[in-house]
Amino acid sequence: DVVLTQTPPTLSATIGQSVSISCRSSQSLLHSNGNTYLHWLLQRPGQSPQLLIYLVSRLESGVPNRFSGSGSGTDFTLKISGVEAEDLGVYYCVQGTHAWTFGGGTKLELK
Amino acid sequence: VQLVESGGGLVQPGKSLKLSCSASGFTFSSYGMHWIRQAPGKGLDWVAYISSSSGTVYADAVKGRFTISRDNAKNTLYLQLNSLKSEDTAIYYCARLHAWGPGTMVTVSS
Numbered sequence: 001d002v003v004l005t006q007t008p009p010t011l012s013a014t015i016g017q018s019v020s021i022s023c024r025s026s027q028s029l030l031h032s033n034g035n036t037y038l039h040w041l042l043q044r045p046g047q048s049p050q051l052l053i054y055l056v057s058r059l060e061s062g063v064p065n066r067f068s069g070s071g072s073g074t075d076f077t078l079k080i081s082g083v084e085a086e087d088l089g090v091y092y093c094v095q096g097t098h099a100w101t102f103g104g105g106t107k108l109e110l111k
Numbered sequence: 112v113q114l115v116e117s118g119g120g121l122v123q124p125g126k127s128l129k130l131s132c133s134a135s136g137f138t139f140s141s142y143g144m145h146w147i148r149q150a151p152g153k154g155l156d157w158v159a160y161i162s163s164s165s166g167t168v169y170a171d172a173v174k175g176r177f178t179i180s181r182d183n184a185k186n187t188l189y190l191q192l193n194s195l196k197s198e199d200t201a202i203y204y205c206a207r208l209h210a211w212g213p214g215t216m217v218t219v220s221s
Binding site: 050054090096101104 | 212
């Protein structure tokens with residue numbers, strides 16, 4: 001089974017600060033069809049998760065462009081360029097190359 | 112796009128429950144769908160997937176106990192939960208990657 005390891009588990013940031021979250025997979029997420037099914041979700045307190053980034057780096061419609069994703073193979077990164085108050089919550093990476101697996105989550109909180 | 116789950120509640124260990132997810136705003140029959148759960152205070156845990164052609168995949172923790180199904184005529188996704196255990200207590204979400212429902216709470220307790 002694929003294991004996704006997210007770091008750090010908790011991230012403290014000030015408004016306007018840029019931060020990055022890492023997601024490392026136990027095996028390559030490159031599918032035989034050439035796609036890499038690695039996505040990023042945000043779950044705000046008391047809400048359902050919402051998609052931010054799909055297929056490593058594609059920005060979901062309506063998501064601010066301060067969010068960006070990068071990576072390949074087994075190592076992936078979500079970057080927030082200038083944290084805003086509405087960005088607080090728990091971030092999850094999820095892979096869909098081999099069924100679905102979620103990372104353990106990264107809680108973003110205000111410093 | 113809207114997904115709305117229903118059918119959750121309090122159930123005793125060993126009993127059964129059937130969850131439903133009503134879909135609207137997209138061509139339901141064209142999409143694979145997932146059930147994901149979240150135990151209180153914990154992270155997301157993938158449960159099951161059904162493709163547009165009704166092929167199914169399950170997490171090891173629920174294989175043989177849970178059954179995912181769909182009725183494209185009713186735009187509805189289902190999850191039959193049998194032989195429930197206390198560790199199945201969670202909010203259950205139905206989802207496509209780009210859309211999630213609000214979830215329905217299942218509590219397994221005597």
